Amino acid sequence: MVEKIYVTYNQIHKLCQEAAPKILNEFKPNLMIAIGGGGYVPARILRSFLKQPGSPNIPIQAIGLSLYEQLSDGGPVEAPGTKVTRTQWLDLSSLEMANLIGKHVLIVDEVDDTRTTLEYAVRELEKDVETARKEQGRSEKTTFSIFVLHNKDKTKKGHLPAEMLENDRYIAAVTVGDVWICYPWEAEDIDEHDSMAAKQSI
Ligand SMILES: O=P(O)(O)OC[C@H]1O[C@H](OP(=O)(O)OP(=O)(O)O)[C@H](O)[C@@H]1O
Numbered sequence: 001m002v003e004k005i006y007v008t009y010n011q012i013h014k015l016c017q018e019a020a021p022k023i024l025n026e027f028k029p030n031l032m033i034a035i036g037g038g039g040y041v042p043a044r045i046l047r048s049f050l051k052q053p054g055s056p057n058i059p060i061q062a063i064g065l066s067l068y069e070q071l072s073d074g075g076p077v078e079a080p081g082t083k084v085t086r087t088q089w090l091d092l093s094s095l096e097m098a099n100l101i102g103k104h105v106l107i108v109d110e111v112d113d114t115r116t117t118l119e120y121a122v123r124e125l126e127k128d129v130e131t132a133r134k135e136q137g138r139s140e141k142t143t144f145s146i147f148v149l150h151n152k153d154k155t156k157k158g159h160l161p162a163e164m165l166e167n168d169r170y171i172a173a174v175t176v177g178d179v180w181i182c183y184p185w186e187a188e189d190i191d192e193h194d195s196m197a198a199k200q201s202i
Pocket residue numbers: 035036037038039065066067109110111112113114115116117118
C-alpha cells in the first residue's frame with residue numbers, strides 16, 4: 001500500500017514562509033501563476049510573504065490543469081498515457097498575456113509528481129508568451145520559475161527546460177519519496193486529518 005503523508009495548513013504556511021526569502025532574492029517575481037486547484041492556497045500564502053514594504057502585492061493569475069489517465073483499450077498492456085486538459089487558461093487576446101512579456105513569472109503548484117502538469121504549464125505558457133511578444137514586436141525576455149510544496153523523488157514522465165534547472169529556477173520546499181500526500185483542503189474531517197499529521201514523526 002502506498003504510504004500516506006498528512007500535511008497541515010500550519011506546515012504549509014511555514015513551508016511558504018521559509019521559501020519566500022530565496023524566491024524574493026533569486027527569482028524576484030513580478031507575478032505568480034497558480035495551477036489550480038492545488039496551487040491556489042500556497043500561492044495566496046506566499047503572496048503575503050513576498051510583499052515588500054512600499055510595493056504592491058504580487059498579482060496571482062490562475063490556470064486550471066487536470067491530469068487524465070488514458071485507459072488502455074484492451075490491446076497489449078501499456079503504461080497508461082497521460083493527458084493534461086486545460087480547464088482554465090489566460091486570455092490570449094487580452095492584456096493578460098501581454099502582461100507577462102519581460103516579467104519574472106513564478107508558477108506555483110502544490111505537488112510535482114510525474115511532472116506532466118508542470119511540463120505542460122511551462123511549455124504552453126512559454127509558447128503563448130512568445131506568440132504575444134512577436135505580435136507586439138517586443139524584445140523583452142520572460143523568465144519562468146517554479147515553486148512547489150512537495151517534489152516526489154522519482155523517475156519523471158515530464159521534463160522541464162534544462163536551462164530552468166541549471167539556473168536553479170525550480171524550488172521544492174520538501175522532497176519526499178513516492179508517497180501519497182494528503183493536503184488539508186482535501187480533508188473531509190480536518191480534525192482527524194490534523195491528528196493523523198500529529199501522529200507522524202515528520
Ligand atoms: O506531476 P503530475 O503527475 O502532473 O501531478 C501533479 C498535479 O496533479 C494534481 O492535479 P490534479 O490534476 O489532481 O488537479 P487538482 O489540483 O485540481 O487536484 C496536482 O495539483 C498537480 O497539479
